[in-house]
Amino acid sequence: MKQSLGRLLLLFLLILGTADAAQYKWSVLKAPKELHVGEGAVVRYQCLFDGSAGDYTVVFKPTDSKSYKASMVTQDDRVINGKRILQFDVLITPVIGGVLDVKLDALVRRTTFGSIENASIGRDNVKKYDFKDEKVMMPDVKIQAIDNTADLSGEITFAVLVDKVKVRSHEPVHLSLYVRGRGNLNEFVPFELNISGVKHFSEPAHRDLSLGENGYEGEIRQEFALVSEKSYVIPPFSVSVFDTKTHTNKILRSQPINIDVEKGFEPGNLLDAPQLNGYSDWKRYGFYAFFMLLGVILAEVARWLWVHRPRRKPKAFWDSAATAKELSILLSLRGESQYLQIIQLLDEGNISLNEAKNKLRLMTSTDEEKR
Amino acid sequence: MIKIIDAIRTEIAKVVVGQEKMIDGLLIGLLCEGHILIEGIPGLAKTTTVKALAQTLGLDFKRVQFTPDLLPSDILGAEVYDPQNNLFKIKKGPIFTNLLLADEINRAPAKVQSALLEAMQERQVTLSDESFGLSSPFLVMATQNPIENEGVYPLPEAQLDRFMLKIKVGYNTPDEELLIARRIASKSSEAIHAIVNAQVIGELQEAVKTVHIDEEVERYMIALVGATREPERFGLESIKRYIQFGASPRVSIDMFKAVRAMAFLRGKEFVTPSDIASIIKDLMRHRIVLSYEAEAEGIDVDTLIEQIVTAVPVP
Incomplete structure (x- = not known):
């Protein structure tokens, strides 16, 4: 009975634990x-x-x-x-x-x-x-x-565009490659371009893709700028694709593009040809040296003028005194023994305000000289 | 009489270079029997000057180094038990002297500083139930260091008010400092001799009392003290908020004494406003209580006194 009761209790607890x-x-x-x-x-x-x-x-x-x-x-x-x-x-x-x-x-x-x-x-x-x-x-x-050996799978189109086919020397040609559609576009490996005698500039491929029910959908764009002195041919680009609509393999291929490069501009064929001075090297460096020296001299002159600019002398503490009494008080407040004689002269009335100030000025300038 | 003063100055100058303002302050204290508080950073010959003055005067001199564990009985004295006679005897402390140097007074707690109150004001000391008069002249010359905050106890206002002058000691001039350095390096200080005694000092004090103060100058002094309490009366409304308490009547009393001594030191027989201006900062700087606004704005009490002196009309 006891055993059965225990089992029942355990079962109840298990049920309680899993009930919700x-x-x-x-x-x-x-x-x-x-x-x-x-x-x-x-x-x-x-x-x-x-x-x-x-x-x-x-x-x-x-x-x-x-x-x-x-x-x-x-x-x-x-x-x-x-x-x-x-x-x-x-x-x-x-x-x-x-x-x-x-x-x-x-x-x-x-x-x-x-x-x-x-x-x-x-x-x-x-x-x-x-x-x-x-x-x-x-x-x-x-x-x-x-099995499928194609580079890409899906419903994909391919386009190659150039902005011009006839340029002057050193004028860039902009080449754009577009891979559009839907499928495994995330697997696309960007094209590499190598044309002999042509400088090319490029940036990483732009991938504007979003994930959908049929794989990645959107566009991949590659941009190149090509510069050359001579005419050249942009080779065909190709990519193998398994078309998921028709269930067939096909190669998407572009046509080769001829770029005709003419001679560049020369001063002779310009209507408003710039007047170029024929400075020889030593003349040019002479000018550089002259202007540098001139700059140093001007800087030195400016510094001298700044140092020797007229400056107002700071007012002395006793300058504000309007009467001999006031001056005596101001000097006394200072409590310095060097003013004792002037204070005494002022108190006794043996010296005027201006005379006292002159004496003080003289005393101050002597102190500054000492310093 | 002025020759005696000059002789005292010359004697002190044997060990102290420069510091004329401090020496003048000490002499004024001596001539007026006013206590002096000297404040300055360490190394400015505060203690040396006081010791030199004491030696020159030939008076009894005691020095107490104030420390945080000092007790009032260490200065005043105490009743001690004599087991031989089975009696309590009074043992007098170092305060029973003519010149007491309280060195670094703000290092002792307030109870010790307060022990000096009775002696400084009433020139007597009460031990147990008996009062003992102090010998004349009696002068407390205290020094304190303003730059330390740790382990110092600022003097209470009542104690500060009992000091006639608070002298701020500044640095020597470069020429003076050169002379000090040379003198110390060559150990060429001369010995100081006592050139006066208590009787001569008494005569000097009596001579100071004969210096005349014109009534207008007296009223000028009262106006200066009054201006610290009511600056607006003299067109100084702007500084009123910086002053919590102006100078006490004790300042007027001390000023009347001190300006006479100042004129006497300058060899004059009458007091002029310039004598007052020369000493007014020392008289007032420890007795004007600044407000918290002044402390917050970093207003210096000396600057306020200068403003008051320049605002009050000179007779």
């Missing part, structure tokens, strides 16, 4: 049966919960394998009729031929009551967040991958 957990089911809604290497297609996965499952988070990050590349295109999360439905569109692109076994996994994380409580209260001493993580394997998807 939601149930969910993964399924594949859409998947291609057959693909060519480099051709991308979407596999749609769905996770269906039996309730609103607000305390669940699904972390699904598709990873590449040796035989295919996987990228997340879209993910959708909604609740319909009280049930939470998560939908993931994953672009699968075969890398090698054969049967692909697409095996992806996701992490289903449940936020527990303890974790919510910690966050609400603001506990900051929780060492480990109280989550329940479950690693879930997606349902297997098998795809037959057919």
